Amino acid sequence: MDITILLATTNKGKKEELRQGLLHLPFLSVLTLEDLGMSFPPPDEPAETIEENAIIKARYYAQKTNMVTLADDAGLFLDAVPGWPGVKSARVADTSDEKCKTVLNKLSEKPDMKRTASFQVALALCDPQQDSLFVSMGKIHGRILSEIPAAPAKMEYGFNRIFYVTENDAYGRPVNKTYGDMTVQEKNDISHRGKAMSTMRYFIQQTYGGQHIVVPLALIIREGKILMSQRNDPHVPEVHGRWEFPGGSVEMGEDIEETLKREVYEEAGYAIEIVDQIRYVGIDEVQRFEKHVHFQVYLLMYITRIIGGDGKGSDEEVLDKRWFGLDEVLSYPLVGNNAVLYKHILPELKKSLATHKL
Numbered sequence: 001m002d003i004t005i006l007l008a009t010t011n012k013g014k015k016e017e018l019r020q021g022l023l024h025l026p027f028l029s030v031l032t033l034e035d036l037g038m039s040f041p042p043p044d045e046p047a048e049t050i051e052e053n054a055i056i057k058a059r060y061y062a063q064k065t066n067m068v069t070l071a072d073d074a075g076l077f078l079d080a081v082p083g084w085p086g087v088k089s090a091r092v093a094d095t096s097d098e099k100c101k102t103v104l105n106k107l108s109e110k111p112d113m114k115r116t117a118s119f120q121v122a123l124a125l126c127d128p129q130q131d132s133l134f135v136s137m138g139k140i141h142g143r144i145l146s147e148i149p150a151a152p153a154k155m156e157y158g159f160n161r162i163f164y165v166t167e168n169d170a171y172g173r174p175v176n177k178t179y180g181d182m183t184v185q186e187k188n189d190i191s192h193r194g195k196a197m198s199t200m201r202y203f204i205q206q207t208y209g210g211q212h213i214v215v216p217l218a219l220i221i222r223e224g225k226i227l228m229s230q231r232n233d234p235h236v237p238e239v240h241g242r243w244e245f246p247g248g249s250v251e252m253g254e255d256i257e258e259t260l261k262r263e264v265y266e267e268a269g270y271a272i273e274i275v276d277q278i279r280y281v282g283i284d285e286v287q288r289f290e291k292h293v294h295f296q297v298y299l300l301m302y303i304t305r306i307i308g309g310d311g312k313g314s315d316e317e318v319l320d321k322r323w324f325g326l327d328e329v330l331s332y333p334l335v336g337n338n339a340v341l342y343k344h345i346l347p348e349l350k351k352s353l354a355t356h357k358l
Contacts, residue, residue, distance in 0.1 A: 112143065144164070213249045228322060
């Protein structure tokens, strides 16, 4: 499912960092208000935390544009001046030079050991269609330099030039740079925003990029006939009343055979044993609820026979169960891609039945 996300910021530096952080998600497009040719007065940010302010901005622009919106609120926090500038970081001065000088003046009489600080950020993603909200946080420790470096910076906005990172990188090596001396990629690899973006990117991938689900199916054979169940799912009309082979998705901690036996017993009321496995793996791409649900199913098919049970089952998702001749199956409406799948495996299925005398 392709999706477009609006970056709710006019800060050029933030836009580049956020855009860079969302690269390599092939289903995702990123736009800004400028790209849309839209302009809105910014919302008030009265909250006392960066998390609350990020949520305010995400909801505001999502409501204005009806687009999935990613907003950011960040702050510099000086350990020697608790809470400052914090949520007011963007408003302590207008330009980067003025902001840096304001912080340096605040710490003018502080020794190095008292110049420690952290950058913190909250990212908020609001989806107005699903009425959903997700927030990720990031933090990095450093110290404030005693003056603004004279050399030109690669990233000059905000407090970047005076924030010296004291943490190690992902390989355990000291960074030994200010934010201002880093490229966008270097900064995203270690920064507060990069850390929050890593969590946000994972959430976006899981929510909008589609899930991959493994589903074992039981081809239950008795006296040359095969068992199918009729799906009961009135909220999903594209599958309701259609026929399928018993089975279900693998749950956390289960192996595939455990899942198959559990699902068949719940759905069909039979205990089974596996006789053979179809070599072909079926793939079915599913989109539902106006494409808000998107996943790909891998169908693993096992030829089985009954070794117990009364066939009553207790699965509320089943309207009916019937035994069919192998060549009758395609005369009935099947769930999803099952008709194409069954046609493909039918020769192998017949051969296996003859081999195992089912």
